[in-house]
Amino acid sequence: MLSPSVTKRLIALHGWSGTVLSILLYVVMLTGAVIVFDDEILRWSRDAAPPQALIDRPIHADVAALAARVPPALRGEVLIAGHSSGHRRVAFTGRGPADAEPMTAEFLLDRDGAVVRRLDAPTDDLRRADPHMALERFIVDLHVQLHLPAPWGLYATGVLGLTMLVAAISGALIHRHLVRDAFLARRPGGRVASARDAHVLAGVWGLPFAALLAFTGAFLSFALSLGLPIVAMVAFGGDQRQALEAVLGAPRAADAAPGPLADLDAIVADAARRADAEPLAVTVEDYGARGAEVRVIHAPASGALTGATLVYDGATGGFVREHVLVGAAPSLGSALVSLAAPLHFGTFAGLLSRAVWAGLGAAMTYAVVSGVDLWLRRREGDQFWAVCRRAMVCVVWGLPFAMACAAVAFFATVGVGTPWTATPAGFLTGCALAVGWTCLARRGDAAALGRDLRAAAGAALLVLPLIRVAAGGAGWPDALWTRDPAVAGIDLAVALLGLWLLAPALRAAGEAAFAAARRSGAVQAARNRAKGASAPPD
Amino acid sequence: MTRDGATSTDGGWFERRAAVARALLAGPVALLLAVLSMAAAPLVLPPGRGGVDHLVLPVVAFPLIWAAAVLYPVMTARPGRAAAAMGAILALELAIVMSALL
Known part of the structure; x- marks a missing residue:
C-alpha cells in the first residue's frame, strides 16, 4: 500500500508526464492507430488490383527471364515479393563497393508474367520515384519521427514512448482498485467527475497495451539512433559497421564462380511445408553464382507471433537452416528483438490483430486526450x-x-x-x-x-x-x-x-x-x- | 524530519529541497544512468548462445531502466538515499566504461 505522500507525488508525475508532451504524444498515437493499416492505405492510394500471393504462379521462370535483362552488376541480390499495386515485384540490386550508392532495377509483373513497369533508380530513391507512396510515407514519417531530421525525430518519439511508459506505470500504481475501476459507471453530464470517469475507464482497459506499445516504441526508436552508436563506442571502438555486423552477421564470402540456380519454385514449396505458413517473399543473394543463397520469408504460422525465414543453398536447393534475426543462434536477445516489431505493429495475426491494435491505439489516444482535458479543466x-x-x-x-x-x-x-x-x-x-x-x-x-x-x-x-x-x-x-x-x-x-x-x-x-x-x-x-x-x- | 524528508515546523525549505532533488534525480540523472547502463552492460554481460545477448539486451532494457530510474526517486521516502544509490550505480558504470575506453 502506497503512503498518501507517495501517491500524491505519483499523481503529480502521472499528470505532468502525460501533459507536458501531450500534444506530440497525441500526434504519435493518433497516427499510430491510423498507420496500423499502412498496407491498406497504400493499396487504397493506388486503386490497387487484387493482391497476388507469392505461390499463385511459378516464379523461377520469371526471375530467370528478367535476370537476362539486367547487367550482371545488378544481380547481387534479387527480391521477389508482392507489391501494393497488386502486381508481383522482382527487384535486382547491385552490390558494389561499400562507398558506392547501390542501384536497383525494379520490375512489376501482372498475373500473366508481363512486365507492366520497369524502374531503374538508386535503391534509396525507389520509394521517392513512386508518387503513389506519398500519402502513406507522410503518415508513417509523422508517426516514426514527427518529420524531424534524423536522428532527432527518433530521439523525440523515443522520449515520447518513455513518457507514456512512465504515465502507464504511475497510472497503474495510483489506481488501488484497478478491477473495480475497469467497471466504473461513468457519471453523466459534462462535469469534471464525468471526464475523470471516462479517462479512468479508457486508461484502465488500455493499461497493459499502453505499457507494451510505449516499451516497444521506445526500443524501436532508440535501438539504432542511440543504442547502436553507444554499443559500438564501448565494444567496437566506435565502428558502427562492425557493431552491426556483429549483431546481424557479416556479409557472406560466397563462391563467385558462375553456376545455375536451383528451382526456386521447389524451394518455395518446401519452405512453405516446413514453416507451415504462407511465403511472403524470396531473396536470392549472389544470383547466378555457385555460392548463391536463397531465403524464403514467411507470414507467422498459426499461433506464432513471428514468421520464419528459411535459408537454402542456391546451387543445390537444399535446406540449410532457419535464419535468426540477430546473432548466430537462437537466444534470449534474438527472441526479444524479433518480438518487438510484431508486438508494436500488431502484425502477428493478419488483419484481425491489426484491427484490434488500431482499436486499442484509439482507446489509448482517447485516454491521453481525456487525461489532458481533465488536467486542464481543473485549472481552467x-x-x-x-x-x-x-x-x-x-x-x-x-x-x-x-x-x-x-x-x-x-x-x-x-x-x-x-x-x-x-x-x-x-x-x-x-x-x-x-x-x-x-x-x-x-x-x-x-x-x-x-x-x-x-x-x-x-x-x-x-x-x-x-x-x-x-x-x-x-x-x-x-x-x-x-x-x-x-x-x-x-x-x-x-x-x-x-x-x-x-x-x-x-x-x-x-x-x-x-x-x-x-x-x-x-x-x-x-x-x-x-x-x-x-x-x-x- | 519525517520519513518523507520534510519537517512539520519549517518544512517549506526542506520540502522544496526534496522536491528539487527528486526532480534532478528523476530527470537528468535518470537519463544519464540509463545511457551509462546501456554503455556498461555490453562489457560485463555474457554473450549467450547467439553471441549477441551482451550487445542486444542492454538496448532492449534501456527504456525499462530509464523508467525505473525516473520512478524510484519519486516513490522513495528518502531522496537522499536515492541520490546515494543512483550516484553509486553511476560511479560503477562510469568506471566500467572508462576502463574500456582508456
Whole structure:
C-alpha cells in the first residue's frame, strides 16, 4: 500500500508526464492507430488490383527471364515479393563497393508474367520515384519521427514512448482498485467527475497495451539512433559497421564462380511445408553464382507471433537452416528483438490483430486526450491554462482535419506527379486553417471550438472518397468487384468516420432548427390567440 | 524530519529541497544512468548462445531502466538515499566504461 505522500507525488508525475508532451504524444498515437493499416492505405492510394500471393504462379521462370535483362552488376541480390499495386515485384540490386550508392532495377509483373513497369533508380530513391507512396510515407514519417531530421525525430518519439511508459506505470500504481475501476459507471453530464470517469475507464482497459506499445516504441526508436552508436563506442571502438555486423552477421564470402540456380519454385514449396505458413517473399543473394543463397520469408504460422525465414543453398536447393534475426543462434536477445516489431505493429495475426491494435491505439489516444482535458479543466480558472485548453482542442480536432487535407491534396495531385510536395503542403494548410479558426473564433467556449473543428474534420473526410473518384480513381462498382477490397473498404471507413465526426454538429444544427421551428410555431400560435381574443364575438 | 524528508515546523525549505532533488534525480540523472547502463552492460554481460545477448539486451532494457530510474526517486521516502544509490550505480558504470575506453 502506497503512503498518501507517495501517491500524491505519483499523481503529480502521472499528470505532468502525460501533459507536458501531450500534444506530440497525441500526434504519435493518433497516427499510430491510423498507420496500423499502412498496407491498406497504400493499396487504397493506388486503386490497387487484387493482391497476388507469392505461390499463385511459378516464379523461377520469371526471375530467370528478367535476370537476362539486367547487367550482371545488378544481380547481387534479387527480391521477389508482392507489391501494393497488386502486381508481383522482382527487384535486382547491385552490390558494389561499400562507398558506392547501390542501384536497383525494379520490375512489376501482372498475373500473366508481363512486365507492366520497369524502374531503374538508386535503391534509396525507389520509394521517392513512386508518387503513389506519398500519402502513406507522410503518415508513417509523422508517426516514426514527427518529420524531424534524423536522428532527432527518433530521439523525440523515443522520449515520447518513455513518457507514456512512465504515465502507464504511475497510472497503474495510483489506481488501488484497478478491477473495480475497469467497471466504473461513468457519471453523466459534462462535469469534471464525468471526464475523470471516462479517462479512468479508457486508461484502465488500455493499461497493459499502453505499457507494451510505449516499451516497444521506445526500443524501436532508440535501438539504432542511440543504442547502436553507444554499443559500438564501448565494444567496437566506435565502428558502427562492425557493431552491426556483429549483431546481424557479416556479409557472406560466397563462391563467385558462375553456376545455375536451383528451382526456386521447389524451394518455395518446401519452405512453405516446413514453416507451415504462407511465403511472403524470396531473396536470392549472389544470383547466378555457385555460392548463391536463397531465403524464403514467411507470414507467422498459426499461433506464432513471428514468421520464419528459411535459408537454402542456391546451387543445390537444399535446406540449410532457419535464419535468426540477430546473432548466430537462437537466444534470449534474438527472441526479444524479433518480438518487438510484431508486438508494436500488431502484425502477428493478419488483419484481425491489426484491427484490434488500431482499436486499442484509439482507446489509448482517447485516454491521453481525456487525461489532458481533465488536467486542464481543473485549472481552467487560470487564464493561461484556459488558453492551453483551447490550444489542445485545436490540436485534437485540427490534426485529423489536417490529415484529411493532406489526403485531399495527395489525390488531387497524384495524377500529375507532384504529391510528394502537395501532401505536406495540404497538411500544413489544414494546420494553418485550424489554428486560424482557433484564433479568430470569437466564442471563448472550448467545447464550441471543438465542435466546429470536429465538424470540419468530418466534412473533409466525407468528401475524400468523392475526391479520390473525381481525380480519376476507381469508381465504387469497379472498386467493389474488380479491385483490391482495401479500396472500397477504406472509402467506407473514411466516410463512416466523417459522419461520426460530423454527428455532433448535425445534431446541434437539427436541435437549433427544431427550436427555431417551435419558436416560430409558438409565435404563430400566440398571434392566432391574440387575433382570436381581439375578434368581435359573433 | 519525517520519513518523507520534510519537517512539520519549517518544512517549506526542506520540502522544496526534496522536491528539487527528486526532480534532478528523476530527470537528468535518470537519463544519464540509463545511457551509462546501456554503455556498461555490453562489457560485463555474457554473450549467450547467439553471441549477441551482451550487445542486444542492454538496448532492449534501456527504456525499462530509464523508467525505473525516473520512478524510484519519486516513490522513495528518502531522496537522499536515492541520490546515494543512483550516484553509486553511476560511479560503477562510469568506471566500467572508462576502463574500456582508456
